[in-house]
Amino acid sequence: MLNLQDITCIHPNKDLLFDDLCLHVGKAEKIALVGNNGAGKSTLLKIIAGTLLPAAGTVFADSEPYYVPQLSEQFNEYSVAEVLNVDKKLSALTNILSGNICDDDFTVLNEDWLIEDKCRNALASWGLENVSPDQQMSSLSGGEKTKVFLAGIFIHQPEIVLMDEPSNHLDRAGRELLYDYIRQSDSTLILVSHDRELLNLVNAVYELSSRGLTFYGGNYDFYTSQKALANQAVNADIRAKEKALRKAKEIKRETAERQQRLDARGKKKQEKAGLPTILQNTLRNNAENSTSRLKGIHNEKVGSISQELSELRKELPLTDKMKFGFGDAILHTGKTLISADEINYKFRNQFIWKQPLKFQITSGERIALKGANGAGKTTLIKLLLGELRPQTGSLQSFGNAFIYVDQDYSLTGGGLTVYEQAQNFNLSGLHEHEVKIRLNRFLFSSEYWDKSCDVLSGGERMRLTLCCLTIRNQAPDMIVLDEPTNNLDIQNMEILTTAANEYQGTLLVVSHDERFLQEVNVRRIIELY
Structure with a gap:
């Protein structure tokens, strides 16, 4: 039905994106392409769709594919x-x-x-x-x-359907329609998505990385189980290499100390024997050369193991490389943060909610805010953040700091550089090198420090937001996440999930991603009608 042979793609800047990719998809097969942002998933879909030509290779299809692109303003x-x-x-x-x-x-x-x-x-x-x-x-x-x-x-x-992030902008009802179509379809489907519920509807997963396409039979859950096993193996290899490195360094030190003792003993013997100076110099040079050769051998051994260890660590998931530390929220778990009593708000002279809202939010809760488009979710968030005042009822806030994070992570925008943005959150007066250590921890090396936040990808802006919250040291009492997973790949979603679960304050989440809501332990729903 669909065959890709030796597909190569090169960026306009001459960087190689992928090389010699081969893929066969049979009739009525349903597969997913996964991989980190920038791996080339969308580019590969465009090549299959015929909207982009590869640098080399051939695409064979029994019929013209129908392409559902990732949406923008185009x-x-x-x-x-x-x-x-x-x-x-x-x-x-x-x-x-x-x-x-x-x-x-x-x-x-x-x-x-x-x-x-x-x-x-x-x-x-x-x-x-x-x-x-x-x-x-x-x-x-x-x-x-x-x-x-x-x-x-x-x-x-169409007999072949290509979909690039089709559920990104869909509400829950729209997603259910999409899931039903995928279950019932007889077409050949190739999906690029970070929607794990959708990915569990496919027959096979292909991971696109710098190593090419790796096949995983089964759906997304099977893929993650296989990746977990692989990560366990990598961690075991890392522990073994770390042990070997410690041993190599110990042998290097012991050998150097032993050689120093032998050299000192030999020098004393030469002096006692009254050997001619020229002969003593020759013997000393020979000893120094021998010591240098031994040192070189051990340095090479240590360097080789260190390089192997570095390569292994690159294979670890990003969550294993980061350290999260948000401090403690000022309010203790269970204390009232927000009390809303019969509140409502008018838009175009009409109240948004049929019935006024009455609820409380306490410290440490995990809450999902749900409602159809136009149900007033954004309005309620603005009321909770103090940007609007209710036109009926009363709304009391007892929190010290609420932070709103939208799907574009615009909290870290405004034309600032990465380092300037980090310093904006440096309320506790960390030294420059300490701020840069935090940035490095979140994979922002020195080459990023002077880069504008506005050119960062969605995943990078999310990581910078988390980094800034750790630099802030004092965790906010409540974080509002508004569709936080829309522009993230799966790996960055896992980073966000890990961070959300380490945060001890109140989490209010607007999301159509039911799996994400489960993974951040949402226990309560505020439903708007």
């Missing part, structure tokens, strides 16, 4: 019909029905007389009953844009 100037690639057919049908007979219109329509019904039904299947083909994509939300592309699957009935 489609805003298009109409829904243009995105669905039905604009010419709809225009031809309109001309024919209006009596403007033209042979070209019949050729374009190709007897697809039901194209209007197909579009209407396909859009409705994804909850877009009120979206028309002539509507501009710029008028739609992120989730609606994604659904437009998904509707195209029902219109064109």
